[in-house]
Amino acid sequence: xxxxxxxxxxxxxxxxxxxxxxxxxxxxxxxxxxxxxxxxxxxxxxxxxxxxxxxxxxxxxxxxxxxxxxxxxxxx
Numbered sequence: 001x002x003x004x005x006x007x008x009x010x011x012x013x014x015x016x017x018x019x020x021x022x023x024x025x026x027x028x029x030x031x032x033x034x035x036x037x038x039x040x041x042x043x044x045x046x047x048x049x050x051x052x053x054x055x056x057x058x059x060x061x062x063x064x065x066x067x068x069x070x071x072x073x074x075x076x
Contacts (some may be wrong), residue, residue, distance in 0.1 A: 006063060008040040010047060015040035020066035022059040023051045034058060038039070 006017040017038030024033050039047045044060065051057035 006038050007044035008043050009037040010039065013040060013043055015042065016064050019044045020059070020061050020063045021047055021054040021057065022052060022056060022066070025054075025056055038063060 007013070008015045008017050009021075018041055019039040021037045021039055021044075022034040023037065024031070024035055029035070029058070037047055048057055050062055
């Protein structure tokens with residue numbers, strides 16, 4: 001992992017990411033594939049809802065827990 005602090009994926013946000021939102025688009029991704037968005041505390045709910053209404057959201061976990069998992073199918 002690089003020394004850079006991960007930042008929130010919300011448009012225009014430069015806050016430190018605390019959450020990892022795991023998702024996939026079933027129309028283009030295999031079921032086991034996980035893309036990730038990062039979220040600060042302020043944007044976690046908004047980004048979760050955005051992915052959730054589309055049926056893409058699979059999991060929301062603390063970033064430090066996500067980074068400690070060993071999952072080769074994860075993808076940003």
